[in-house]
Amino acid sequence: MSTAGATDGSGQHATARVVLISAAAALGGFLFGFDTAVINGAVEAIRGSFTLDAAQTGFAVSCALLGSALGAWYAGMLANRWGRVRTMQVAAVLLVASAVGSGLASGVWDLILWRLVGGIGVGVASVIAPTYIAEVSPAYIRGRLGSMQQLAIVLGIFTALLSDAWLAGSAGGASHALWFGMAAWRWMFLAAVLPALIYGTLVLGVPESPRYLVAKGRLAQARDVLREVLDMHSDTALDSKLHDIEESLRSEHPPRLSDLRGKAAGLLPVVWIGILLSVFQQFVGINVIFYYSSTLWHSVGFSEADSFTITVATSVVNVLVTLVAIALVDRIGRKPLLTIGSAGMAVTLATMAWCFSQATGNGATLSLPGATGIVALIAANAYVVFFGVSWGPVVWVLLGEMFPNRIRATALAVAAAAQWLANFAITSSFPALAEIGLTFAYGLYAGFALLSLLFVLYAVRETKGIELEDMQA
8 A cells, every 4th residue: 555645754844835836736727717717708798799699609608618628638648748847838828828819809710719729728727737736745635635726716717707897897898998999808808818927937836746757767856856745754755655656657658548448338437437527517517607697697687787796706606615625525525525516406406497487588588587586596506506515626636536647647638628528518508508498408407417416326436535556447
């Protein structure tokens, strides 16, 4: 069995150091949240500016997710070839370019192109951050540190929505001119330049993953990183840890997709579980709330200003419950949180479906009678609570730790690519589903939440407290 990462002279000093390093890596999650949610406040303005129909609007909103799937697919290859740190730097460059290009886009296809570029950067960051954090974290706090990825994501979502609301409010509307004669929705995209630059600067100072260094035969550097990050000073403990890592990485060829193959069903069972975790995280419809909520609440009778306020408030709830998840994930475990989350989401989504079944009118004239609008609002926020305390952070924790060392980056890339494709399917289809009926849309998401509960109960295993070197395929 592996040596516990922080048992040899490592205490608060090591914990503080690894928290700071993990926080820098998790800033990729902040950009993930910011860049994917910033479109929320710009949807209607973009639709009006470029005269788009529902299908075109759905694609303009969700096109970045195709880029994210592409970035996630190749992130593992880049991380194994160039290292975790260099790959994070590549993601930062792509995100800066996308923010500038999207803000200055002259037409819808121009906007789509730059959103795709940003999506690639987000996809890379979505894979590399949990991989890196899991590989530098002691087992006893790995769940909490892995949850920092989701905390960063929800903080990015909150910041993007708050920024959208402030910019739209300052201009008198997202489509109105703000500074230098440019519409407020353009400044919503340009605002992403600052966090991308901060991220790119901070990751220059983080050490390379010791597991990557061992895989490349750079044992002296790996020993230095373990000593620095975990505050290990005993040569015996360092030798034991390096030996465990080498044993878990034993393979005579570089990581490749063929390593993920199993005897049946094409892929190893653990890879299928990772893929399905990713797909269910998206098929419960969470990003409909964060990409379309301003438009949704406006469509059922709230003013544009109130819709922005509700959306920001929902993102605050998401941040708070993610903090709760961080406190619980290493105490009660991953599987119990997923179980609670799935059950709660199924109930709250079904409640939202019922509320919208009471709506009168359609399209721009849709409204919820009496107190039904308040019930829908409460159910939507309760849904965010159940997601934020479970499937939001826990899936990223599991994806970062559940795979054996030799396939981790590659398997996580495949799972993350599946997640982005599922995200694209849900996000791009929502405008069309909403035209069929919001009852149908939310009823569909409730059904997937119920299926996710069965999946967790029968397929997901607990990983709390298990060293990465002891993860088996």
